[in-house]
Amino acid sequence: MKDHCQALVLEILTTASEGKTLWVMDENPPIDELLKLNGTQSIEVISNRYDTSNQMGQLGIKTLLSDFDFSELPQYQRIVYRISKEKMLTHHVINQALRHLTDDGVFFMIGEKTDGMKSITRQAAEVYEQDVSARKFGNAYLGQFVRPQQSLLDQKSLPTANYTELRLIRNPVINFYSKPGVFGWEKVDKGSQLLVSCLPPVIQYMKGVESVLDLGCGWGYLMLATKDIDIPVRVATDNNVPAIDAAKKNFSEAGLKVDCVLDDCGSQIKQRFDLILCNPPFHQGFQISDALTDKFLKSATRMSRRSTRVIFVVNQFIPLQKLAEAYFKESRLLAASDGFNVFELRP
Numbered sequence: 376m377k378d379h380c381q382a383l384v385l386e387i388l389t390t391a392s393e394g395k396t397l398w399v400m401d402e403n404p405p406i407d408e409l410l411k412l413n414g415t416q417s418i419e420v421i422s423n424r425y426d427t428s429n430q431m432g433q434l435g436i437k438t439l440l441s442d443f444d445f446s447e448l449p450q451y452q453r454i455v456y457r458i459s460k461e462k463m464l465t466h467h468v469i470n471q472a473l474r475h476l477t478d479d480g481v482f483f484m485i486g487e488k489t490d491g492m493k494s495i496t497r498q499a500a501e502v503y504e505q506d507v508s509a510r511k512f513g514n515a516y517l518g519q520f521v522r523p524q525q526s527l528l529d530q531k532s533l534p535t536a537n538y539t540e541l542r543l544i545r546n547p548v549i550n551f552y553s554k555p556g557v558f559g560w561e562k563v564d565k566g567s568q569l570l571v572s573c574l575p576p577v578i579q580y581m582k583g584v585e586s587v588l589d590l591g592c593g594w595g596y597l598m599l600a601t602k603d604i605d606i607p608v609r610v611a612t613d614n615n616v617p618a619i620d621a622a623k624k625n626f627s628e629a630g631l632k633v634d635c636v637l638d639d640c641g642s643q644i645k646q647r648f649d650l651i652l653c654n655p656p657f658h659q660g661f662q663i664s665d666a667l668t669d670k671f672l673k674s675a676t677r678m679s680r681r682s683t684r685v686i687f688v689v690n691q692f693i694p695l696q697k698l699a700e701a702y703f704k705e706s707r708l709l710a711a712s713d714g715f716n717v718f719e720l721r722p
Contacts, residue, residue, distance in 0.1 A: 379513035380457050380485050387455050387483050388418060394452030394477065395419060399443070399468055400427050401459040421448065423556065423616040426639040442539065442556065442616045445471035452477050458486035458495065463555040466533035469499050476522035484518040492516040502531050541624055552624045553594045556617040558656065563596060566715040567654045570688040571600040573709040573717050577684055578604060581649070588612070590641055590653040590675060595622035595633075597652045602629055612636040612644060640674040651675050651685045669698050676702040676722060685720040 388396065400422040420431045420438040428440035439448065443464070454472045458465045472482045484499075486492030496509040496518035503523045509516035541552045544561050548568065553560040578584060584606050589598040592611035601609075611626070611633050613619050619637045626633040636644060655671035668689065675685045685703070689695045691714050696706045705721035 377513070379515035380487060383485050383512050383515045383517060384455055384457050387453070387485075392417070392453055394480075395449070396453040396455065397421060397448065397451040397472075397475070399454065399456040399472065400424070400431075401457070401464070419448075419451075421445070425614045425616075425637050429639060440616065442620065443468055443471065444539075445475050448475055450475050450477045450480065452480050453483065454480070455483045456485065458484060458490055458492060459556075460490070461555045461560075462491065462495070463534075463536045463538050465495060467535045467538040467555075469495075470532045470535065473503060473520060473523060474528055478522060480522055482520040482522075484520070485515055487514055488516060492518070499533060502533055503527060541621055549596070549599065551594055551596070551599070551621075552628065553621045554617055557615065557621050558593050558618070560594065560621075564593075564654060565713050566688040566690070566717075567596050569710055569712055569715050570597065570652065570654060570686055570717050573686065573719075574600065577650075577686065577709075577719065581684060582682070584649045586610070586646070586648045587650040587652065588641070588644070588648040588678060590651055590671060590678075591655055592622050592635075593618050593654075595625040597654065598622070598631065598633055599625060599629055601652075602631060606650075608646075608648075609633040610636060610644065610646070610648070612638045612641045614639055640670055641678060642674070644678060647678050647680045647683065649680075649683055651678060651683060653686070654688045668693055668695065669701075672699055672702050672720075675720070679722045681722055683722055685722075686717065687720060688715055688717045690714060691716050 396418045398418055398420045400420055418436055420436055422428050422440060423442050428438045431438040456468055476482060493509045493516060500507040505520055507518055507520055509518045538555050541554050544551050544553050546563055548563040586608035587601055587606050589611040592598060592613045595611060598611050611622055619635050623635050653671055653675060655668055679685060687695060695718055699706050699720055703720040703722055707719045708716060709719050710717040
C-alpha cells in the first residue's frame with residue numbers, strides 16, 4: 376500500500392529550492408528513492424536513530440545524530456518533517472524548526488489524520504499566529520509554516536512537557552527514569568514483564584551466566600530485571616539516542632555496570648553472550664514489519680554460541696517460530712499471555 380506521507384516528503388525534497396534543506400527523520404522507513412534524488416548535496420538530516428544516521432551518511436548526506444538537539448544547526452530555507460508518534464516530540468521539533476528557518480524559509484509538516492496531524496497543525500497555527508490549516512493529499516496532510524516574528528518566538532511555544540529532560544516515572548512494578556521519544560516511555564511493557572517471569576527457570580537450568588545482552592534495550596527494564604543475578608558482563612544496545620540516555624541513567628541508579636551501545640541492532644558488537652534478551656519492535660516507521668523481527672533474529676544468532684539461550688517476546692500475531700527457523704535449530708514456547716508469546720531459541 377502506498378505511503379502517501381513518504382511520497383509527499385519525497386515530492387517536497389525533489390522540488391527545486393535555493394538554500395539548504397533540513398530533513399527531520401524520526402521513525403522513517405528506509406527510502407530507496409532517496410538514491411534517485413537530484414541535489415542531495417543541499418539536503419541535511421537530523422535524526423535520533425543510529426540506523427537512519429548511518430544510512431544517510433553512507434549516501435553522502437550530512438547528518439546530525441542527536442535527541443533532536445537543533446542548537447548546533449544553522450538556519451534553513453526549508454525544513455521537512457514527517458511527524459512523530461509521540462506528541463511531545465512532535466511539539467519539540469515544531470518549536471525548534473520554526474526557530475531555525477531563514478527569514479523567508481518554509482517548514483513543511485506531514486502526517487496522517489490518525490497521527491493527530493489536523494489538530495497539531497491547528498494548535499501550532501494558533502500558538503504561532505499563522506493562517507495555516509492541514510491540506511489533504513491522499514491519506515496525507517500537509518501544513519506549511521513560515522518563520523514567525525522574533526518577538527513571537529521569544530514569547531510562545533507549543534507545550535513539550537520538558538521533552539529534553541529525563542524524568543522519574545513511579546510505577547507499581549519498578550521506578551525508572553525515562554522521557555518522551557523512548558518506546559513505551561512511561562510504562563512497563565506487559566510483554567517484557569512476561570519475559571521476565573520466564574527467566575528464573577531458564578537461569579536455573581543453565582550451567583552459568585557469564586554474560587547477558589539486552590538487544591533493543593529501550594529504557595532498560597529487561598536488564599534491570601537481572602539485577603540480582605551475578606552476571607560479570609552486561610551489554611545493552613538500542614538504536615534510539617534517548618533510549619540509551621535513559622538506560623544509562625537507570626543502570627547507574629541501580630548500581631549496575633552495563634556497557635551501553637548506541638547501535639543498529641547490535642551490528643557493531645563483536646562478542647558472543649550466554650544469555651540474550653529481546654523485546655523487538657515490530658513497526659518499521661508506521662508500518663508493521665516482519666523484516667524488522669527477522670533482523671533482530673539474525674543479529675541474535677550472530678552473537679550466540681552453541682550454549683546460548685535467546686529469549687524473545689513478541690506480539691502473538693508475529694510468526695516468530697517460523698521466522699526463527701532460518702537462524703535457530705530449536706524454539707520453545709515458554710509462556711503466552713495478554714497477547715504476547717515468549718520463546719526460548721537455541722542455535
